[in-house]
Amino acid sequence: MATIRVQREAFDAGLEAAGLAHGRRDVGAVVSFVGYCRDEGGRLAALELEHYPGMAEAEMARVASEAEARWPLLGVTAIHRTGRIEPGEPIVLVAVASAHRGEAFAAAEMLMDYLKTRAPFWKRAIGTDGAVEGWVEAKGMDDASAARWGAAERSKPL
Amino acid sequence: MKLVYVAWVRERVGKSEEELDPPPEVSTVGELIAWLKGRGEGYAYAFEKAATVRAALDRVHVRHSAAIAGAKEIAFFPPMTGG
Numbered sequence: 471m472a473t474i475r476v477q478r479e480a481f482d483a484g485l486e487a488a489g490l491a492h493g494r495r496d497v498g499a500v501v502s503f504v505g506y507c508r509d510e511g512g513r514l515a516a517l518e519l520e521h522y523p524g525m526a527e528a529e530m531a532r533v534a535s536e537a538e539a540r541w542p543l544l545g546v547t548a549i550h551r552t553g554r555i556e557p558g559e560p561i562v563l564v565a566v567a568s569a570h571r572g573e574a575f576a577a578a579e580m581l582m583d584y585l586k587t588r589a590p591f592w593k594r595a596i597g598t599d600g601a602v603e604g605w606v607e608a609k610g611m612d613d614a615s616a617a618r619w620g621a622a623e624r625s626k627p628l
Numbered sequence: 629m630k631l632v633y634v635a636w637v638r639e640r641v642g643k644s645e646e647e648l649d650p651p652p653e654v655s656t657v658g659e660l661i662a663w664l665k666g667r668g669e670g671y672a673y674a675f676e677k678a679a680t681v682r683a684a685l686d687r688v689h690v691r692h693s694a695a696i697a698g699a700k701e702i703a704f705f706p707p708m709t710g711g
Contacts, residue, residue, distance in 0.1 A: 505711055519710065520634065520635055521710070522632070522687075522703060522705060524632075524687050524701070525684055525687035525688075525703065528688075529687075529689070550710060550711075561710075562710065562711050582711060585710060585711050586708070586709075586710060586711035587708060588689065588708060589710050589711070590634065590684070590703075590705060590708055590710070591708060591709065591710025591711070592634070592635040592636075592705070592706060592708065592709050592710065593709045593710065594635075605635060605636050605706065605709070606709045607707075607709070608706070608707035608708065608709050612711075
């Protein structure tokens with residue numbers, strides 16, 4: 471069973487990754503990815519992350535289940551933050567444990583590709599002058615990345 | 629049924645949720661969008677580019693062709709930008 475969390479507080483990525491192997495003798499690989507808020511060349515003061523509370527955890531769990539169905543994983547942790555996040559702070563974590571590194575790398579990448587295109591979170595950019603710059607637009611590149619794994623078209627309208 | 633609006637769809641509609649009973653001839657998500665557009669300026673603005681708006685029935689992504697019968701909660705939101 472995957473560990474899925476949506477929270478306002480920051481997380482300790484090292485602790486989360488180590489937790490997947492703690493006390494186990496069957497884990498041979500843990501791969502983790504952390505997405506950070508960047509300052510966009512000094513223009514960005516913060517991101518405001520909004521989510522759809524009823525659905526965010528559920529969709530993250532569905533994405534994790536798809537990864538678990540595809541590879542023999544020994545553990546999955548996915549954490550996504552909401553609220554105000556400033557440059558240098560973490561936004562999202564995925565960590566995957568498996569017996570061998572190949573499936574852990576692949577699963578972590580698929581999880582991130584799917585989270586970006588399917589998990590109901592939205593970023594709003596706040597500029598360094600204090601003015602809200604507006605909603606971040608979805609990138610076609612992210613859809614293309616998700617499509618590499620097949621069956622990622624579920625969230626497409628029409 | 630409960631309608632939920634998130635992110636810029638919420639801002640344009642001017643509310644985050646409401647209870648509405650669409651007429652019986654509204655049977656799909658796409659037809660619901662067309663019906664909502666007739667409810668006022670905010671709705672018309674939110675759904676002016678209807679194809680870009682995503683939908684979820686009872687918290688599961690669906691296409692606009694999905695039937696809405698039996699759904700308790702229908703959400704509309706922009707393409708996701710998390711991660």
